[in-house]
Amino acid sequence: MFGLYESALGQMTLGNLAMLLIGGVLIYLGIVKKMEPILLVPIGFGIFMVNLPIAGIMTYTSEGLPALGGVKEIAEGKIGILNLLYYYGLETELIPLLIFLGVGTLMDFSPTIARPISLVFGATAQLGVFVVFLIAHLSGMFSINESACIGIIGGSDGPPTVYLTVALAPVLLGPITMVAYSYMALVPILQPPVIRLLTTKKERMIMMKPQIRKVSKLELILFPIIVFIVASLLVPKSAPLVGMLMFGNLLRVSGVTERLARAGGILNDILILLLGISVGSLMPAQVFFNPRTLLIIGLAVLAFIFSTVGGLLGAKFINLFLKEKINPIIGAAGVSAIPMAARVAQIEGQKANPKNYLLMHALGPNMAGAIGTSLVAGIFMGMLR
Amino acid sequence: MVQWKLAFLISGAGYGINILVLIIISVIIWIVSLMIQKKEKAQ
Amino acid sequence: MFDAISGGIQGLIAGFANLHWSNPIMIGVGCLLLYLGIKKDFEPLLLVPIGFGAILVNIPLAGLMEEEGFLRIIYDAGIMTELFPLLIFVGIGAMTDFGPLLENPKIFLLGAAGQFGIFLTLALALALGFPQKDAVAIGIIGACDGPTAIYVTSKYAPHLLGAVSVAAYSYMSLVPVIQPPIMKLMTSEEERKINMGIVKKSVSKTTKLLFPLVVTVIGGLIAPRGLPLLGTIMLGNLMKECGVVGRLTKAAENEIPNIVTLLLGISIGATMDGRIFLKPQTLIVLGLGFLAICLDTACGVLFGKVMKVLTGGKINPLIGAAGISAYPMSARVVQREGQKYNPKNYLLMHAMGANTGGQVGSVMAAAVMLSVLKGMGVI
Amino acid sequence: MDNWTFGITMIVVGMGGTLITLWILSLIMSILKKAFPFKKEEEK
Numbered sequence: 001m002f003g004l005y006e007s008a009l010g011q012m013t014l015g016n017l018a019m020l021l022i023g024g025v026l027i028y029l030g031i032v033k034k035m036e037p038i039l040l041v042p043i044g045f046g047i048f049m050v051n052l053p054i055a056g057i058m059t060y061t062s063e064g065l066p067a068l069g070g071v072k073e074i075a076e077g078k079i080g081i082l083n084l085l086y087y088y089g090l091e092t093e094l095i096p097l098l099i100f101l102g103v104g105t106l107m108d109f110s111p112t113i114a115r116p117i118s119l120v121f122g123a124t125a126q127l128g129v130f131v132v133f134l135i136a137h138l139s140g141m142f143s144i145n146e147s148a149c150i151g152i153i154g155g156s157d158g159p160p161t162v163y164l165t166v167a168l169a170p171v172l173l174g175p176i177t178m179v180a181y182s183y184m185a186l187v188p189i190l191q192p193p194v195i196r197l198l199t200t201k202k203e204r205m206i207m208m209k210p211q212i213r214k215v216s217k218l219e220l221i222l223f224p225i226i227v228f229i230v231a232s233l234l235v236p237k238s239a240p241l242v243g244m245l246m247f248g249n250l251l252r253v254s255g256v257t258e259r260l261a262r263a264g265g266i267l268n269d270i271l272i273l274l275l276g277i278s279v280g281s282l283m284p285a286q287v288f289f290n291p292r293t294l295l296i297i298g299l300a301v302l303a304f305i306f307s308t309v310g311g312l313l314g315a316k317f318i319n320l321f322l323k324e325k326i327n328p329i330i331g332a333a334g335v336s337a338i339p340m341a342a343r344v345a346q347i348e349g350q351k352a353n354p355k356n357y358l359l360m361h362a363l364g365p366n367m368a369g370a371i372g373t374s375l376v377a378g379i380f381m382g383m384l385r
Numbered sequence: 386m387v388q389w390k391l392a393f394l395i396s397g398a399g400y401g402i403n404i405l406v407l408i409i410i411s412v413i414i415w416i417v418s419l420m421i422q423k424k425e426k427a428q
Numbered sequence: 429m430f431d432a433i434s435g436g437i438q439g440l441i442a443g444f445a446n447l448h449w450s451n452p453i454m455i456g457v458g459c460l461l462l463y464l465g466i467k468k469d470f471e472p473l474l475l476v477p478i479g480f481g482a483i484l485v486n487i488p489l490a491g492l493m494e495e496e497g498f499l500r501i502i503y504d505a506g507i508m509t510e511l512f513p514l515l516i517f518v519g520i521g522a523m524t525d526f527g528p529l530l531e532n533p534k535i536f537l538l539g540a541a542g543q544f545g546i547f548l549t550l551a552l553a554l555a556l557g558f559p560q561k562d563a564v565a566i567g568i569i570g571a572c573d574g575p576t577a578i579y580v581t582s583k584y585a586p587h588l589l590g591a592v593s594v595a596a597y598s599y600m601s602l603v604p605v606i607q608p609p610i611m612k613l614m615t616s617e618e619e620r621k622i623n624m625g626i627v628k629k630s631v632s633k634t635t636k637l638l639f640p641l642v643v644t645v646i647g648g649l650i651a652p653r654g655l656p657l658l659g660t661i662m663l664g665n666l667m668k669e670c671g672v673v674g675r676l677t678k679a680a681e682n683e684i685p686n687i688v689t690l691l692l693g694i695s696i697g698a699t700m701d702g703r704i705f706l707k708p709q710t711l712i713v714l715g716l717g718f719l720a721i722c723l724d725t726a727c728g729v730l731f732g733k734v735m736k737v738l739t740g741g742k743i744n745p746l747i748g749a750a751g752i753s754a755y756p757m758s759a760r761v762v763q764r765e766g767q768k769y770n771p772k773n774y775l776l777m778h779a780m781g782a783n784t785g786g787q788v789g790s791v792m793a794a795a796v797m798l799s800v801l802k803g804m805g806v807i
Numbered sequence: 808m809d810n811w812t813f814g815i816t817m818i819v820v821g822m823g824g825t826l827i828t829l830w831i832l833s834l835i836m837s838i839l840k841k842a843f844p845f846k847k848e849e850e851k
Contacts, residue, residue: 092496119407120411123403129400133399235402256465256473260686375407632846639836785829792825796825800821804816
């Protein structure tokens with residue numbers, strides 16, 4: 001009679017066990033260490049889901065991609081529910097873009113507007129993206145498209161990373177997204193040494209007046225519109241990302257569309273959940289366990305470091321032309337891990353000079369970083385597609 | 386196989402373009418906000 | 429090497445290179461809509477997303493509305509399936525209180541009269557040589573009711589969707605400007621002075637509860653084609669009146685319409701690609717839409733006069749103007765106009781009655797229209 | 808069918824149909840109001 005009963009135990013591979021362990025670690029980091037719990041917990045659980053054999057929650061093609069298909073295939077048992085999620089949510093880019101819309105409704109660009117030069121730090125802080133892109137490709141382990149997706153981890157901004165990876169190298173989506181989001185939480189550990197290495201005590205002590213200029217409502221409203229139109233005319237392929245981010249922000253600042261801004265927030269919560277679970281489900285043992293995954297984990301660190309370097313150097317360079325010097329630390333905040341990077345700048349600034357409050361100034365480049373990363377994603381799409 | 390030329394070109398041009406675009410934007414924003422501030426000073 | 433670099437530069441200017449002459453204009457239009465929404469407060473919840481959508485889709489090479497473009501996906505999933513307008517209708521139903529209407533069911537007729545503009549405009553559009561289905565879509569602007577207009581248009585004349593829905597929503601918010609002159613023109617001083625007394629509460633819970641059911645069944649039987657619209661709005665109202673599904677009502681009033689409006693707006697805006705939108709035809713559509721709403725008001729007031737005669741001067745023709753479904757703007761307009769000529773006159777509740785009647789009316793009109801079209805084998 | 812017939816039919820049947828439907832509804836509602844009269848104690 002036990003013949004009727006099918007057990008999965010027999011089919012567990014060592015790989016599956018290891019993956020269950022990794023999933024467990026992610027969940028632990030999320031819950032106990034509070035590292036991006038909103039994403040790591042779903043990702044971890046997603047890993048559980050796909051590493052229990054013959055559960056049929058997710059089925060894969062030979063090259064390790066989720067088998068595509070709609071409701072019909074599900075009914076026929078060809079694919080699992082997570083395939084559906086992947087197909088409708090990620091394959092179509094809907095989830096990353098709508099999440100970005102939600103992010104836009106939460107962002108306040110007034111520090112950026114108060115000091116427009118911050119936008120430039122947001123750009124120079126993309127250095128890590130391109131450096132790691134080179135290294136990854138020249139290492140010979142990754143195709144040019146895959147390298148681009150690994151590089152963009154250095155932008156330390158989730159949605160653009162997912163967006164680009166879905167388009168260029170879906171097979172790496174699982175590892176890349178996991179690494180991107182888990183390292184964002186490591187920014188406070190990775191950045192300070194770099195900052196101290198590249199700046200003199202004197203530079204770090206530069207005072208900046210505690211509060212920023214009052215930004216008028218009109219400026220707040222014009223900002224998203226201008227940025228979007230200019231950016232997407234110059235880099236058309238970045239229009240979806242920049243557009244959604246700026247649209248969300250417009251809903252926030254217009255002052256007459258609170259209802260929609262709130263809706264953006266709700267969408268955000270729901271979609272982060274779906275993103276996490278479907279990303280986790282992209283990491284079955286057979287896909288995850290190969291040297292490339294480990295390499296990605298290593299390269300990501302480099303990416304973060306070089307991005308910080310880029311931001312700092314950018315700030316130091318700009319300083320050459322300013323009479324009222326700015327504190328180069330805020331350049332490091334151009335890495336768009338919001339708001340960690342800005343907080344790091346604040347703390348470092350305080351260490352060098354307890355009377356110094358850099359937070360507001362650091363938020364400028366920090367926000368700009370999000371725009372920078374979206375542009376980079378668009379540029380890659382334009383050049384590699 | 387490794388496409389040296391393309392890789393270097395993309396990373397160079399990409400970084401350049403990225404900075405260029407954001408400089409353009411920042412200049413525009415800067416000018417606009419200056420105009421707006423002037424206008425508000427006037428009132 | 430240099431050719432490669434020049435290639436890169438070309439990549440940068442490609443956006444401008446592929447700019448169709450109509451795109452900058454449409455970007456301007458988009459900004460205008462944003463301005464109307466944000467600064468002038470015309471239906472911002474819709475004009476802001478629509479305006480931004482219009483800008484989005486007029487950036488060349490971005491491919492948002494191409495096959496697989498993500499706005500196209502939202503559009504196909506939400507508007508081509510009529511899902512969005514219907515979900516919003518549930519919300520409208522949950523937000524509308526039909527009490528004032530039930531106080532005096534006769535008012536219902538004004539709600540019908542307020543829709544005549546639809547059919548007159550339809551005829552006009554035909555006369556101007558629009559194909560029959562397009563004419564239907566243009567006429568429906570007169571319903572002065574966004575979701576209904578979108579529902580019908582996306583079904584039978586999707587290429588007009590942008591123009592029609594923009595017209596519907598912007599005119600809806602223009603009601604306070606459009607209506608008063610017409611009202612003044614068509615009524616005599618003493619008619620406007622007529623005092624309708626105060627509304628006494630005379631409707632039982634049971635009646636309020638039965639209303640949505642009755643409307644759904646009867647309306648549905650007479651005009652089955654419009655049942656999706658009628659059904660959803662009445663479902664919302666039933667949830668509100670029965671008072672035992674607070675959670676659902678709350679969702680229907682807030683979360684659902686908020687999210688849907690967001691997606692609806694942006695994908696409507698995405699239909700306004702300059703190449704398709706910038707045609708003389710569009711301007712005519714906008715003009716006819718304007719006319720439709722004027723005609724609605726005129727017919728409403730006229731019918732109000734008729735009812736005044738029938739009821740021996742008990743009804744103030746002004747409330748006929750509230751027969752259109754721009755809720756609650758037109759009811760407020762009526763109240764304001766009434767006060768102008770007779771400060772002791774409180775028409776608001778009566779007008780609200782006509783106004784809610786107009787909401788049911790516009791849906792019924794659309795439903796009847798669809799059924800007739802079906803009957804004639806046009807669709 | 809030609810636009811002329813189409814237009815006329817739409818106007819006549821359309822307007823008439825809408826009017827009649829709503830008229831029926833109003834009748835039913837007034838009947839319902841008689842059937843379920845308003846009682847004070849519902850005021851809470």
